[in-house]
Amino acid sequence: MYDQDTIAAISTPVGLGGIGIIRISGPQAVAIVQPLFPSISFWERLPSHHLTLANIIDPAKGSVLDQTLLTYLKGPQTYTREDVIEINCHSGPLVLKRVLELVLGQGARLAEPGEFTLRAFLNGRIDLTQAEGIIELIQAQTDQALEQANKLLQGDLQKLLKGLQEELLSLSAQLEAAIDFPDEELEILDRQEWNQILQNRVLDPLSRLIQAYEEGRPFWEGISLVIVGKPNVGKSSLLNQLLKEDRAIVTSIPGTTRDTIEETLLLRGLPFRLIDTAGIRRARDEVEEAGIQRTRGKVQEAQIVLFLIDTSIALKEEDRAIYQEIGDKPLLIVLNKMDLPAVVSIEAVQKQFPGRDMLSISARYGQGIETLKEKLQELFLQIHVPEALPDLIPTLRQKQILEQMVLSLTRAYQLSEQNQSPEFIALDLQKALEELGSLIGTTTTEDVLDRVFSRFCVGK
Numbered sequence: 481m482y483d484q485d486t487i488a489a490i491s492t493p494v495g496l497g498g499i500g501i502i503r504i505s506g507p508q509a510v511a512i513v514q515p516l517f518p519s520i521s522f523w524e525r526l527p528s529h530h531l532t533l534a535n536i537i538d539p540a541k542g543s544v545l546d547q548t549l550l551t552y553l554k555g556p557q558t559y560t561r562e563d564v565i566e567i568n569c570h571s572g573p574l575v576l577k578r579v580l581e582l583v584l585g586q587g588a589r590l591a592e593p594g595e596f597t598l599r600a601f602l603n604g605r606i607d608l609t610q611a612e613g614i615i616e617l618i619q620a621q622t623d624q625a626l627e628q629a630n631k632l633l634q635g636d637l638q639k640l641l642k643g644l645q646e647e648l649l650s651l652s653a654q655l656e657a658a659i660d661f662p663d664e665e666l667e668i669l670d671r672q673e674w675n676q677i678l679q680n681r682v683l684d685p686l687s688r689l690i691q692a693y694e695e696g697r698p699f700w701e702g703i704s705l706v707i708v709g710k711p712n713v714g715k716s717s718l719l720n721q722l723l724k725e726d727r728a729i730v731t732s733i734p735g736t737t738r739d740t741i742e743e744t745l746l747l748r749g750l751p752f753r754l755i756d757t758a759g760i761r762r763a764r765d766e767v768e769e770a771g772i773q774r775t776r777g778k779v780q781e782a783q784i785v786l787f788l789i790d791t792s793i794a795l796k797e798e799d800r801a802i803y804q805e806i807g808d809k810p811l812l813i814v815l816n817k818m819d820l821p822a823v824v825s826i827e828a829v830q831k832q833f834p835g836r837d838m839l840s841i842s843a844r845y846g847q848g849i850e851t852l853k854e855k856l857q858e859l860f861l862q863i864h865v866p867e868a869l870p871d872l873i874p875t876l877r878q879k880q881i882l883e884q885m886v887l888s889l890t891r892a893y894q895l896s897e898q899n900q901s902p903e904f905i906a907l908d909l910q911k912a913l914e915e916l917g918s919l920i921g922t923t924t925t926e927d928v929l930d931r932v933f934s935r936f937c938v939g940k
């Protein structure tokens with residue numbers, strides 16, 4: 481699983497900027513960069529964790545490629561616990577590409593996404609929950625997500641889980657003793673007490689964590705806000721208007737958007753996943769049909785639906801059909817194209833779709849958009865109150881494993897209650913311990929590592 485080779489990657493986003501960093505990690509790090517910095521004659525004496533100004537030279541041509549600041553970080557006091565070299569270059573795409581090529585040319589291998597962090601994990605510097613903290617920190621879109629990511633990174637969840645692991649091990653030891661000395665089972669194993677400890681010290685904290693995920697989820701993932709309406713009502717125009725950029729293609733041809741488009745929208749720190757859909761109507765071809773099916777799926781998943789109506793044309797059967805699809809989801813009816821003469825009045829819409837909140841906008845010219853944003857914030861807070869945010873919120877992967885643990889342990893609890901033999905109960909406890917291991921990373925498989933580290937970018 482762990483190659484002992486030396487890896488390298490560009491660790492900063494590629495683009496024009498002040499500084500771009502090439503990171504190299506592994507036992508050969510020094511040997512690899514040495515020929516590129518002939519001005520540094522005493523590598524043995526190069527102080528660790530210090531910046532050194534040095535030109536990087538292309539050894540084939542003998543010419544200077546860039547003036548850099550070089551950092552030699554001697555392991556194990558490094559991110560990966562290996563020897564690490566960081567070359568601070570000027571951040572131009574070509575400079576970085578050339579420097580990376582030189583480093584690879586000297587025998588480094590291009591790092592896989594997340595491979596530096598994977599090494600930090602495999603070398604025992606961080607556990608899996610902390611690795612997840614790092615990826616959440618990088619991807620954080622809100623202050624709350626940032627705060628939670630830092631808690632993961634600091635090891636708050638790890639500590640809690642290790643506490644649970646201790647409890648499970650001691651419960652398991654009691655079972656083992658009862659298995660080994662069947663004649664003394666009654667003295668060794670007080671079932672009522674055993675069950676109580678399992679419930680209070682393990683199952684209850686696990687349930688609280690799962691509950692915390694449900695409550696805190698909007699701040700990790702955003703609330704899904706789906707824009708629906710018949711073709712040409714201005715859905716893509718509204719998406720662009722809310723994002724203040726031309727993200728989706730807008731044309732006067734009905735059926736322009738064929739697939740769903742998803743973007744993150746932050747309104748005063750509240751994250752939404754804004755989703756533009758293909759207009760629902762009787763499809764003209766297979767691609768459109770597929771798009772419409774996808775729209776139906778998104779409507780089912782939506783936490784808030786924006787139902788767009790074009791008031792410059794008459795209401796159609798399609799509008800009513802879409803309204804039926806939405807069912808009783810939280811809904812805002814948005815009357816679009818208010819800049820055009822109205823063919824449908826607000827009263828007419830109200831009569832068709834009674835009791836629903838509605839407002840008028842012009843997606844094209846931006847009228848009414850501020851009011852719409854205020855309404856969206858209100859709806860977000862109705863779904864979720866941020867003041868009540870739990871102390872520690874697990875990620876989706878963590879929550880799914882916690883749920884498996886609850887299943888295993890509930891079974892153990894029931895078996896114990898039914899006075900089943902300790903052997904049976906021990907199996908479920910063992911299963912829960914293994915699941916806990918895959919949470920913190922003590923019993924990992926390739927799959928588990930893939931799931932965590934595939935979310936990273938190259939260079940981290």
Ligand SMILES: Nc1nc2c(ncn2[C@@H]2O[C@H](COP(=O)(O)OP(=O)(O)OP(=O)(O)O)[C@@H](O)[C@H]2O)c(=O)[nH]1
Nearest residue numbers: 711712713714715716717735736737759842843844
């Ligand atoms: N006058 C006016 N035109 C608008 C408004 N909003 C959208 N339009 C126009 O309506 C047409 C369709 O807009 P789109 O945003 O592509 O509509 P859509 O609902 O995404 O359409 P499909 O993707 O085909 O389902 C374009 O020509 C827009 O410029 C508006 O508020 N006022």
Ligand SMILES: [Mg+2]
Nearest residue numbers: 715716736737
């Ligand atoms: Mg569209």
